[in-house]
Amino acid sequence: MRVLVTGGAGYIGSHTVLLLLEEGHDVVVVDNFSNSSPESLRRVAALCSRAPRLYRVDLLESEKINQIVRDLAPDAVIHFAGLKAVGESVAKPLSYYRNNVTGTLNLLDAMESAGCRNLVFSSSATVYGESTELPLVETTQRSATNPYGRTKLHIEEMLEELAAADERWSIAALRYFNPVGAHESGRIGEDPQGIPNNLMPYVAQVAVGRREQVNVFGGDYPTVDGTGVRDYIHVLDLAAGHLAALDYLTDRTGSFVWNLGTGEGSSVLEVIQAFARAAGKDVPYQIVDRRPGDVAENYADPVKARLELGWKAERGLEQMVQDMWRWQENNPYGFPEEASDSYDNDELNEQLLKAASTVQSSSKPNNEGNQK
Numbered sequence: 001m002r003v004l005v006t007g008g009a010g011y012i013g014s015h016t017v018l019l020l021l022e023e024g025h026d027v028v029v030v031d032n033f034s035n036s037s038p039e040s041l042r043r044v045a046a047l048c049s050r051a052p053r054l055y056r057v058d059l060l061e062s063e064k065i066n067q068i069v070r071d072l073a074p075d076a077v078i079h080f081a082g083l084k085a086v087g088e089s090v091a092k093p094l095s096y097y098r099n100n101v102t103g104t105l106n107l108l109d110a111m112e113s114a115g116c117r118n119l120v121f122s123s124s125a126t127v128y129g130e131s132t133e134l135p136l137v138e139t140t141q142r143s144a145t146n147p148y149g150r151t152k153l154h155i156e157e158m159l160e161e162l163a164a165a166d167e168r169w170s171i172a173a174l175r176y177f178n179p180v181g182a183h184e185s186g187r188i189g190e191d192p193q194g195i196p197n198n199l200m201p202y203v204a205q206v207a208v209g210r211r212e213q214v215n216v217f218g219g220d221y222p223t224v225d226g227t228g229v230r231d232y233i234h235v236l237d238l239a240a241g242h243l244a245a246l247d248y249l250t251d252r253t254g255s256f257v258w259n260l261g262t263g264e265g266s267s268v269l270e271v272i273q274a275f276a277r278a279a280g281k282d283v284p285y286q287i288v289d290r291r292p293g294d295v296a297e298n299y300a301d302p303v304k305a306r307l308e309l310g311w312k313a314e315r316g317l318e319q320m321v322q323d324m325w326r327w328q329e330n331n332p333y334g335f336p337e338e339a340s341d342s343y344d345n346d347e348l349n350e351q352l353l354k355a356a357s358t359v360q361s362s363s364k365p366n367n368e369g370n371q372k
């Protein structure tokens with residue numbers, strides 16, 4: 001199958017591109033590198049000895065997106081591209097609506113005019129707002145508490161309306177819980193710019209010595225140890241969920257939604273302790289005030305995805321922190337710095353083919369052939 005992956009150079013995208021290539025799919029990535037670099041894809045190509053085709057392009061450039069989708073005629077699209085920082089979305093709501101909502105509209109227009117109507121969309125457990133009905137099931141009422149969350153909510157609604165209006169569309173919205181971890185090679189992983197907003201990358205940077213201590217936001221929640229509880233999910237399990245959703249859409253139309261979580265909650269202190277064991281060192285922390293907008297506890301009901309997609313998360317917290325630590329220890333400052341416009345598209349694609357062919361593996365030397 002030819003799969004177009006928007007935001008494929010990012011954290012979840014790069015892991016999913018790797019699985020798609022390993023499964024023999026023909027992969028095309030579009031990314032503007034606003035929160036990533038081409039290095040993630042060079043490493044993906046080296047890991048699996050196959051290269052995706054890459055376009056540096058912004059989803060807001062509607063003409064270019066139209067042309068790419070028309071020329072490449074993908075069988076399906078996985079849409080990761082978007083901005084994702086909650087705090088930043090409060091400060092810059094318009095750029096979130098423009099990038100996430102308008103970017104998605106441009107993509108849908110391009111797909112419609114190319115006759116490609118299979119879409120897997122990155123939604124988020126953020127659409128459950130401040131719901132306290134646990135576990136969170138797909139039928140829980142949706143709400144938003146910040147502009148980022150509202151972009152996900154609007155897009156989910158838009159997609160449902162589109163599928164209701166035209167029965168040729170097949171659309172999956174996947175609601176991720178808290179993606180963490182990295183590929184077991186330690187070659188690709190999450191590379192947050194600036195101070196990490198999320199717990200796990202922050203803990204990893206403390207463990208590697210880049211930051212002094214973890215600020216634990218609140219120690220008086222009604223939870224197992226007073227700290228916030230979340231459903232952490234290994235990024236490779238999450239990536240596998242996308243392949244399962246693609247498969248499901250192959251012979252169905254309509255719009256569908258699934259939680260992608262483990263169904264298990266872990267507290268902030270449990271995460272810190274697990275990470276300290278994996279890294280073999282203390283991870284200093286202090287309890288500080290609660291972070292405004294945080295809920296005490298949230299975890300998925302993952303049953304719908306298990307029954308309908310045949311998917312479930314396989315990796316537990318210990319493996320998540322071990323893989324995260326391997327990535328962080330091998331790449332303490334993430335991917336090497338690179339000016340986002342250092343190379344044009346032809347050069348980028350040559351680099352990917354070269355990376356794919358420099359590994360010892362004898363199989364699949366380039367991105368031709370071996371397609372599903």
Ligand code: NAD
Binds near residue numbers: 008037
């Ligand atoms: P990421 O920032 O690592 O990846 C997003 C990618 O999209 C980046 O490579 C970025 O350069 C690209 N991008 C952004 N805007 C673009 C645009 N207009 N045109 C082209 N490319 C663009 O983030 P991620 O963690 O991999 O998240 C992927 C998706 O999953 C996002 O939509 C995010 O909202 C959603 N999500 C993430 C989490 C999480 O905690 N990581 C949780 C729930 C949902």
Ligand code: UFG
Binds near residue numbers: 084176268
């Ligand atoms: N936390 C800390 N210290 C930190 C960072 C986080 O104690 O430095 C705590 C939080 O208070 C929370 C837990 O760690 O209890 C997890 O926080 P994250 O920021 O890692 O994740 P959230 O669950 O708050 O948010 C994530 C995504 C959002 C998404 C939300 C919806 O980052 O984009 O899940 O489920 F909207």
